[in-house]
Amino acid sequence: MKCMTLTMTLLLLSGCTAGPRTNEQSDINRSTEDRLVSDVRMLSETFASRNANDRETLDESGRWIGKRLWSMGYAVDLAMVNETNPQRGFNVVAELTGTTRPEEIVVIGAHYDAEVNTPGADDNASGVAAMLELARRFADSPMDRTVRWIGFTNEENSNSVGGVMGSFAYARDALARNDSIVAMMSLEMLGYYDETPGSQKYPFDSAMAKRLGMDLPDTGDYIGIVGRFEDRGLVERIGASMRESGRANIVEAPLPAMVRAIWRSDHGNFWISGYNAVMITDTSEFRTPHYHKPSDTIDTLDFERMAGVVDALEVAIRDLATLNEDE
Secondary structure, eight states, rough: OOOOOOSSOOOOOTTTTTOOOOOOOOHSSOHHHHHHOOEEEEEEEEIOOSSSSGGGHHHOOOOHHHHHHHHTOOOEEEEESSSOOOGGGGEEEEOOOSSEEEEEEEEEEEEOOOTTTOIIIIIIHHHHHHHHHHHHTTTTOSEEEEEEEEEEEOOHHHHHHTSSHHHHHHHHHHTTTOEEEEEEEEEOOOOOEEEEETTOOOOOOOHHHHHOOOOOOOOSEEEEEEEEEEGHHHHHHHHHHHHTTTOEEEEEEEEOOTTTTGGTTTTHHHHTTTTOOEEESSGGTTTTTTTTSSTOGGGGGHHHHHHHHHHHHHHHHHHHHSSOOOO
């Protein structure tokens, strides 16, 4: 990865120099739930206005993510999404270089911006917190393939107007570099669950689900793995790995690309660039009543279930980044 000179006030980062491979004792001793709560609270309260109306706070939240990754020992790159207009923000990129096939890359991404007028605890502080916890777990454990952690800016419509989505810029540049991205997972809203029957909706009617042979639950107590038909193999592989953990209720949803709602996160830009990608999600507004509202706050999230999802994702990432006999 090309290292850029940092012009922002992230004094802890010097170019792409790796940080000290240490953790504070207090962080080591905390539970997964406690770490998730702490990170979601930081993003949704300290950086509550992390949107294009307050670009300074949005960028500061990105620098905070960079500091977290740096403290885990990663080299960190703050990659501008528009070189001619630095005010459009940056993606936060760190990677765990593979041991035997470093040229093959697994991307784990989550957008760190929030929509205007919402603190974005679920959307998407939850995804970023999960990504940071996973990066912490893998920091000293390189696998066959490279794992690249990316915090994307400008995912929300209000923040990408007049500029570019961070994931679009990254996927476009990855294609230009001929990066061999074998899988991309977008962590998009992981924290809201509802055990009430009828709490789960879908962007299509039940008749379509039946035509597709899908028996989808009407209770919002699961985490979804969403992809296109052409991503079915990746969806099923990730689903099998996550179930193996026994820590999360999983629903696989390979769907026709014509269903517009399945494009609505950073994975969609990787599809545009020709990569296989999936979205890991609590299904956004098809479940939570707090979507893009001031009420999307930390007290609405289920951190016990989130911790289970992180445990399940750890198994899936290890599977994707470790070569099997037939690969």
